[in-house]
Amino acid sequence: MTRKIFTLALDGTPYTFLKKMIGQGKMPQLAELVKNADFKPMDSVIPPVSSTAWASFLTGALPEKHGILSFTEYDPVTMDWYTPDARHLKAHTLLQELSQKGKRVFSMNVPVTYPPVPVNGISICGFLGNDITGGTYPAHEGFFLQQQGYRIDADTAIAKTNLAAFLQDLKSVLEKRIEMMWHYFNREKWDFFMTHIMETDRLHHFTWGFMEKGLVEAIDLYDRFYSRLDTLIGQIKERLDDDTEFMLLSDHGFTTLKKEVYLNNWLWQKGYLKFTRPIPETLHDIHPQSRAFALYPGRIFINLKGRERSGSVEPGLEYERLLENLRLELRALKDPQDNQPIIKEVLSKDQIYPDAPANRSLQFADLVALAHDGYDLKGQLWNRHLTAKTVFNGMHTLENAFVIMTGEHFAEEKIKISDLKKYIFKILGI
Numbered sequence: 001m002t003r004k005i006f007t008l009a010l011d012g013t014p015y016t017f018l019k020k021m022i023g024q025g026k027m028p029q030l031a032e033l034v035k036n037a038d039f040k041p042m043d044s045v046i047p048p049v050s051s052t053a054w055a056s057f058l059t060g061a062l063p064e065k066h067g068i069l070s071f072t073e074y075d076p077v078t079m080d081w082y083t084p085d086a087r088h089l090k091a092h093t094l095l096q097e098l099s100q101k102g103k104r105v106f107s108m109n110v111p112v113t114y115p116p117v118p119v120n121g122i123s124i125c126g127f128l129g130n131d132i133t134g135g136t137y138p139a140h141e142g143f144f145l146q147q148q149g150y151r152i153d154a155d156t157a158i159a160k161t162n163l164a165a166f167l168q169d170l171k172s173v174l175e176k177r178i179e180m181m182w183h184y185f186n187r188e189k190w191d192f193f194m195t196h197i198m199e200t201d202r203l204h205h206f207t208w209g210f211m212e213k214g215l216v217e218a219i220d221l222y223d224r225f226y227s228r229l230d231t232l233i234g235q236i237k238e239r240l241d242d243d244t245e246f247m248l249l250s251d252h253g254f255t256t257l258k259k260e261v262y263l264n265n266w267l268w269q270k271g272y273l274k275f276t277r278p279i280p281e282t283l284h285d286i287h288p289q290s291r292a293f294a295l296y297p298g299r300i301f302i303n304l305k306g307r308e309r310s311g312s313v314e315p316g317l318e319y320e321r322l323l324e325n326l327r328l329e330l331r332a333l334k335d336p337q338d339n340q341p342i343i344k345e346v347l348s349k350d351q352i353y354p355d356a357p358a359n360r361s362l363q364f365a366d367l368v369a370l371a372h373d374g375y376d377l378k379g380q381l382w383n384r385h386l387t388a389k390t391v392f393n394g395m396h397t398l399e400n401a402f403v404i405m406t407g408e409h410f411a412e413e414k415i416k417i418s419d420l421k422k423y424i425f426k427i428l429g430i
Contacts, residue, residue, distance in 0.1 A: 002429045003407065004244040006236060007194040009110070010229065011050060012201035014253040015041040015402035026223055029234030033246065038409050042401040043416045044252040046352050046368060047297045049396065050127055050201065051084065053251035053417055054111040058093040060421030064353035066091045068112060069363060072295055072379060076308045079283040081295075085114055085128045094192075094421050095119050101430055103191040106184055109152065109177060110196045122184065126152060126196050150180050153198060159206045160391050166206065167221070174199040178232060185239070191428055197229070200250075208394025209256040245407040245427050251417060253400025257393050258374030259335065261342055262383040263294035269386070270329065280382050288312060291322060292366075296379030299365035300326060323348065323367060330369050336386060345370045373397060 021027045022034070044053045045063055047070055055061075055068035063069050067090035074081040089112065095105050099120035107113060107123045114129030116137035124145065125135030129152050136142035154173045159166035174197065181195045203225060210218035233248070240246060267273035274287035286293055288310035290303050302319060305311035313319055327346045335342055349356070349364045356364055371377050375387075376395045403415060408423050 002191075002243075003427050004191050005193070005247060005424055005427050006240055006244055007192070007247045007249070007424075008233070008236065009054075009194065009196040010200045010248065010250050011196065011198050012204050012252055012254050012396065013250040013402065014397070014400040015250075016400055017254070018402055021226055027226060027230040027233075029230045029237065033233060033237060033248075033406070034404060037246070037404050037406040039404045040402070040410055040415055041399070042249070042403045043414065044396075044398050044401050045417065046347075046370070046398065047299070048252040048398045049297065050111050050198075050251055053401075054127075054196075055089060056416075056418040057249075057251065057420055058095065058110070058112060059089065059091040060094070060418055061091050062353075062355065062418055064356040064364070067363070069365075070296060070299065073363060074283055074295065074301075079286070079309050081283055083128065086112055086117065087115065094424060095121075095123060097425075098192055098428065098430070103428055103430075104189055106188055106190045106193045108181055108184070108195045109198060110194060111198075121190060122188065127198055145180060148176070148180060150176050154202055156202060156205075163206060167203075170199050170202055174228070192424065200225075200229075204254045204394040205392050206394070208254050210393065212256045245405065247406075247420075247424070248402075248404040249417070249420065250401045250403075253397035254394050255373045255397050257376055257395040259387040259389055260376045260378050260392070261371065261387050262378050262380055262385065263298065263300070263369070264379070264381055265383050265386050266333065267292055267294060267300075272326070275382070282381070285381070286310075292326065293381075294377075294379050295365070296377070298369035298371060298377035299379070300330075300367040300369065302366045304366075326367055330367075335375075340372075342371055342375045343369050344372045370398070 022031045045056050049070055052063050052068050052070055055066045059066040067088055068084050071083060072081055073084050095107055096117060096119065098105050105119050105121040109124060109126035111127035113123055114125035114135050116123045116125055116135060118137055122141055123137045129135040132145050132150060132152055133142040151173050154170045158169055207218055207221060211222050264273055272292045273290045275285050276287050277285050289312055291313055292300055292302050294300050302322060303312050304319060305314055313322055330343045330346050333342045334340065347368050349366055352368055353364050369377055401417065405423065407427060412419055
């Protein structure tokens with residue numbers, strides 16, 4: 001008999017954190033599940049941002065193939081920036097491919113599924129979607145969800161002024177998502193069912209540092225939050241039949257955020273970046289004499305003649321020398337407060353995207369700086385400081401995501417999120 005698969009995504013939940021929770025007896029349902037499942041650490045993608053990582057999960061491709069390179073991109077001809085979404089994917093998703101193979105799918109809250117595309121089943125958009133009534137296929141499901149009080153995401157703006165109110169809002173969004181998940185679980189026939197929990201990522205961004213410091217209130221918060229998820233895992237296990245496999249995964253790890261680092265401030269201080277106005281707001285405010293600028297996270301773009309609208313750097317020798325100078329200077333960048341190194345590694349476009357299609361090379365950063373854990377490399381165009389502490393105290397990591405799968409063993413010694421699609425297809429007999 002052909003198997004089915006239920007997938008539960010816990011955005012930004014680290015492998016080592018779950019191992020610790022299991023070891024402390026705080027997630028007994030998960031502990032029972034992993035006795036008969038493959039449970040492994042997993043690498044995310046560069047950069048380890050949710051839209052890029054989930055695009056790799058959905059397509060089974062690396063970023064240079066699926067085309068979602070980060071949260072923010074720009075057009076070098078117009079110098080307009082934009083947020084990539086499902087319209088910018090260069091590869092079909094597993095939802096589309098499974099539908100074409102006659103499999104029935106259900107997807108709830110998965111990033112990079114907005115705007116929705118037709119599937120054999122139901123697709124409910126996630127992160128990057130801002131209107132549930134325009135974010136579902138079929139469209140009428142969006143109006144039903146709106147009537148039920150379903151929301152795509154919690155209001156993170158609340159956290160900047162009232163953390164307690166934000167945590168209550170987070171809980172409310174999570175409970176409604178779970179309620180609606182069970183509604184569709186019971187109503188629909190499906191071969192592939194997936195629910196994505198963004199609330200884990202949101203919790204971590206605002207509280208992870210408190211938890212890692214050992215603050216009693218934060219530890220209690222995490223114990224209660226993950227106990228709720230453990231209960232959900234147990235309920236899912238109970239309702240799955242013997243022909244249905246269970247997959248759980250995250251898209252990246254998490255660590256304490258020490259400081260935000262504003263690379264455009266550094267480029268400005270070094271004379272690589274100039275502006276046409278005192279406080280720039282868009283890429284249009286970059287002076288034509290500028291040699292480089294940065295976008296989140298840690299991506300350096302050369303203002304190249306023949307590529308950028310007002311390029312100043314000649315291709316060839318001048319370009320290569322500039323790249324080498326930037327590499328050396330970035331590697332030497334230190335935290336001005338404690339003199340700790342900020343940059344762990346600086347990679348070239350060819351190192352990160354070896355299989356990048358030549359006709360789409362305009363989208364790829366010329367250099368990508370990878371920071372030591374604790375330093376978040378921001379792309380904010382203007383900040384009067386090199387580093388700062390903000391309301392955020394947790395950040396993504398490339399390593400330490402996780403995956404759990406019943407019914408299959410992962411062949412890879414070191415598995416990546418882009419590897420999972422083939423296992424899903426194998427389970428579903430494709």
